[in-house]
Amino acid sequence: MLLLTVDEQSLEPIYRQIVAQIRDKIAGRVLLPGERLPSTRRLADQLGIHRSTVATAYQELWALGFIDLSPGSRPRVRDRMQFATAADRGDKGLVDWQTVVSPASEAVWRTYRRLDPLGKESTPALINFASMNMDSRLFPLESFRACLDRAVKNHGDALLGYGARAGFPPLREYIARRLQSHGISVTADEILITNGSQQGIDLVFRMIAAPGKTVAIESPTYDYVLPLLRFYGLRPVEIPIRQGGMDLGALAAAIAQERPVLVYTMPTFQNPTGISTGQAHRERLLSLCEQHRIPILEDGFEEEMKYSGRVVLPIKSMDKRQLVIYCGTFSKVLFPGARVGWLAAEKECVERLVAIHRFSELAPSMILQAAIHEFCQSGHYDRHIGRMHRAYRKRMQTAVRALSRHIDPAWAEWTEPSGGFLIWLKLKPAPHPPPDWKTLLAAHGVEATTGGSFFYGETPDTYLRLSISPLNEEEITEGVRRLAAALRQAHHPD
Amino acid sequence: MLLLTVDEQSLEPIYRQIVAQIRDKIAGRVLLPGERLPSTRRLADQLGIHRSTVATAYQELWALGFIDLSPGSRPRVRDRMQFATAADRGDKGLVDWQTVVSPASEAVWRTYRRLDPLGKESTPALINFASMNMDSRLFPLESFRACLDRAVKNHGDALLGYGARAGFPPLREYIARRLQSHGISVTADEILITNGSQQGIDLVFRMIAAPGKTVAIESPTYDYVLPLLRFYGLRPVEIPIRQGGMDLGALAAAIAQERPVLVYTMPTFQNPTGISTGQAHRERLLSLCEQHRIPILEDGFEEEMKYSGRVVLPIKSMDKRQLVIYCGTFSKVLFPGARVGWLAAEKECVERLVAIHRFSELAPSMILQAAIHEFCQSGHYDRHIGRMHRAYRKRMQTAVRALSRHIDPAWAEWTEPSGGFLIWLKLKPAPHPPPDWKTLLAAHGVEATTGGSFFYGETPDTYLRLSISPLNEEEITEGVRRLAAALRQAHHPD
Incomplete structure (x- = not known):
């Protein structure tokens, strides 16, 4: 019984x-x-x-x-199959993932493990010139919190559904108006909201990726673009970047030989070099691409951070023939965790990107978009940009002054950027260069990104990229002092 | 002068x-x-x-x-290149996008224009059985708004940076605990937060996609998965779905012949058929895949909506050998605009997916994740699920009762699902079937999704999928009445 x-x-x-x-x-x-x-x-x-x-x-x-x-x-x-418990799971399951995944995916995985990914826990004792996070001490979080609350209160149910495919319409309207202040004339239906500008770049690459296609890129370029190109099987054609920007002679030759399907460029505060091109360079680049009908992906990730006063307008501002896909972001002014960026392009191109986005993740979340819209349209965004300009103008001056004071010209050279957060140090040959800059820098209490990750091919780490975005003046000054000590050791070990 | x-x-x-x-x-x-x-x-x-x-x-x-x-x-x-104004932009720019994009991207674009995308403006006068949006009238928006506010207040600056690569750690902890109530034993580091479960599926496909690879899918299956497979060049092997679930004999034969690299299945309230498989079917499917070391992508999109009382646990609950990638979502209980879902899989697999996600959009936004975590851990989530169960149990009964009352068995047949939101009508041959069901239904004031989009090959539209998710009992009853009128016209035109 x-x-x-x-x-x-x-x-x-x-x-x-x-x-x-x-x-x-x-x-x-x-x-x-x-x-x-x-x-x-x-x-x-x-x-x-x-x-x-x-x-x-x-x-x-x-x-x-x-x-x-x-x-x-x-x-x-019944003889039931048993539950799997934590104890059942060994280190390795039955599947050999390496044989399941694609070769491209395997390569991305290897790159990922090699690079220091963003968001990595950084050692608090080190002064961090590697992070591109913003200094959250400058962000008016309380105002943003109020905007978030007001957005949900005002829009209510409208934010709960999948929402508009290309993004929250009032935010697209706002971005279209905002772009006008950069000389760009587009309408809201030429704008697609993305999860940060990285997703914008990803979508454009996904749209064009097919075997044998090539993309012209600046060399060096944004490190997170290189694994993406590899992942989608797009072959990069590296165009060297000079003091004035991408070498347009080299680009013309590459166009003739390699027929790239896209030119990817960051004309303003290029990552990693901090270089901005002048008006004439932008015109020549646009004319060249118009002549060959090659779309340009213009990455304006730090467009809003022109705090030096001299304003060169985006290439997109002259784009009568609609070949420029412009990508922008709120991450580099508000905060990276916002994950709200946008693409502005010819309407058909936007709709094609929406189609890919649609099947890959349906739609962007409306709530954050509505909150950012509230923040923008209530004037907080403009005030915040003003605050950021004042702060970073001083911080960049502090950084450049400290570099001039502490870094011997025999150790490294650099150019003062007219905005943004990045300084690119070209290291001079040292009698005893360290086998690993990261380790030497860490030993002196400082972090920076070594140059190799910004080049497609293997390149000796003869560059350091300094980002001042998370640091205040005191930290910048102390950080440069520590950097100088590391460089001194490489040049005068004893 | x-x-x-x-x-x-x-x-x-x-x-x-x-x-x-x-x-x-x-x-x-x-x-x-x-x-x-x-x-x-x-x-x-x-x-x-x-x-x-x-x-x-x-x-x-x-x-x-x-x-x-x-x-x-x-x-x-200077002879400056002129600004591009709105007047300069004709209908067509210089670029012929069709020649720039990949063939796969062109195909997705064509599919997108053919399908009715989610989020399409639906005609308010029609009763909408096509939408998978939740009924926002049931959602405690005020509580959620308070959680959003509290999350930003409590976590503050920590939400502003790029944040943890695989998602907000406390939410991953919560999901791991929650999955235990479904018999699944995983730890937080086996979980990756995604922008809805659609992005989870997209990431898995992207991880494996390579020329010549095949994926076994149920036929019919979730309509948004088919264009994705096509986009990534993955060839689907269609396994017919019977009353008890995927035909496992057919799957075994397909495995022998086609060597699929993945089996994609929705064992609970399958979309579009609403079918749930029993325990024995799940065991056989898992054993078969274990035997051939083929990973399973188990889509548990409506796992929480088992309101009938009988609970069959996910395949993942028995997954000792770690070949199941489980994907879940908050969209089908909270609201689709949340865009928060997750994947649970072997740690190495999660890390490989993080790598792809990292380069394609850096990280998910922390703010919404923190808000959802606050909503969950303060008990709102459980209470809301209880409310949803009570509401949809009655709504589904209402729907099934109305179907029995109004739809002549000579017109269509269907099975009562034990949960979820979907009813799959198999239409019987009509003497005068309409050339276009959508038009006939609209003429009778109702919308539903025709079956063709759920099959990979071209299939005559002899099915209708009814989703009751956005509708209350009154709307369901009236909607079924209108549907019946449309079917009557197809069978007895005069």
Whole structure:
């Protein structure tokens, strides 16, 4: 006889008490596979409960796979496949993922493990010139919190659905107006909201990727673009970057030889070099691409951070023939965690990108977009940009002054950028260059990004990229002092 | 002589007044390319202002490309490339996007235009059985708003950076605990937060996609998965779905012949059929895949919506050998606009997916994740699920009752699902089937999704998928009445 008890005072429903006890008996091998359980009538009588309660318990045990039910016969204990517990999982499962994934995916995985990914825990004691995070001390979080709350209050239910495919319409309207202040004339339906500008770049690459296609890129370029190109099987054609920007003679030659399907460029505060091109360079680049009908992906990731006063307008501002896909972001002014960026391009191009985005993740979340829109349209965004300009103008001056004071010209050279957050140090040959700059820098209490990751081919690490974005003046000054000590050691070890 | 005026009372800085006037004169062809402007000294004297103000204006005009500057000579008006205005943009730019994009991307674009995308404006007068949006009338928006506010207040700055690569750690912890209630034992580091479950599926496909690879799918299957497979060049092997789930005999044969690299399945409330498989089917499917070391992508998109009482646990709950990649979402319980889903898989697999995600969009936004975590851990999530179960149990009963009452068995057949939102109608041959069901339904004031989009090959639209997710009981009853009227017309036109 099956010994079960029920407690009618318990909060646990009676049928669940029965399920739990029978499960335990099966797990404890008190009930063995093949054994019969009592009929519903019999068990109900025995426990003094309603027959339907037993039936419910048996249904649940059947659904969970512990018993077999067949009409007209008593339930039978099943030889159920066991639950997987934490203890079951060894270090390695059955699947050899390397054989399952694509070669491109395997390569990205290897790159990922080699690079220091963004978001890596940095050692608090080190002064961090490697991070591109913004200094959150400058961000008016309380105002943003109020905007977030107001956005949900005002738009309510409208934010709960999948929402507009290309993004929250009022934010697209705002961005279109905002772009006008950079000389760009586009309408809201030429704008697609993305999860940061990185997703914009990813979508453009996904749209064009096919075997044998090439993309012209600046060399060096943004380190996170290189693994993406590799992943999508797009072959990069590296165009060297000079003091004035991408070498346009080299680009013309590359166009003739390699027929790139896209030119990727950061004309303003290029990452990693900090170089901005002049008006004439932008015109020549646009003319060259117009002549060959090659779309340009213009990455304006730090467009808003022109704090030096001299404003060169984006290439997109002259784009009558609609071959420029412009990508922008709120990450480099507000905060990276916003994950809101945008693409502005010919309407057909935007719609093609929407189609890819649609099937790959349906739509961007409306709530953050509505909050950012609230922040922008209530004037907080403009005020914040003003604050950022004042702060970073001083910080960049501090950085350049400290570099001039502490770094011997025999150790490194650099150019003062007219905005943004990046300084690119070209290291001079040292009599005893360290095998690993990262280690030497860490030993002196400072972090920076070594140059190799910004080149497609293997390149000796003869550059350092300094980002001042997360640091205040005091930290910058101390950081440069530590950097100088590391360079001194490479040049004058004793 | 260059005629300019300055207004020292104006809010506009003087240098900007000069810039604006010279720009206007160039635009109006008062100043022609090649013409010389006065020296800074001369113009400063003329206007009675400081020379450096003129120099600043000239610097800005140079940066904007309106003049050339060279040391020792007067500025010269440049033949600047003009701004692109809205009027310049015709319907078509210079680029023929069809030649730029990949064939896969072209195909997705064509599919996108053919399908009715989610988020499409639906005609308010129609009763909408096509949308998978949740009924936002059930969502406790005020509680969520408070959680959002509290999350930003409590976590503050920590939400502003790029954040943890695989998602907000406390939310990953919560999901791991929550999955235990579905019998799944995983740790937080086996979880990757995604922008809805669609992005989870996209990432898995991207991880494996390589020419010649095949994926076994149920037929019919989730319509948004088919274009993705096509986009990534993955060839689907269609396994027919029977009353009890995917035909495992057919799957075994397909594995032998086609060597799929992945099996994609929705064991619970399958989309579009609403079918749930039993425990025994799940065990056999898992054993079969273990035997051939083929990973399973288990889509548990409506796992939480088991309101019938009988609970079959996910395949992942038995996954000792770690070949199941489980994907889940908050969209089908909270609201789709949340765009928060997750993947749970072997740690190495999660890390490989993080690598792809990292380069394609850096990281998911922390703010919404923190808000959802706050909503979950403060008990709102459980209460909301309870509310949803009660509501949809009644709504599904209402739907099934209305179907039985109004739809003649000669017109269509269907099975009552034990949860979720979907009912799959198999239409019987009609003497005068409409050339287009969508049009006939719309004429009767109702919308539903026709079956063709759920099959990979071309299939006559002999199915309708009804989603009750956005509708209350009254709307469901009226909707079924209208549907019946449409079917009646197809069978008895007069």
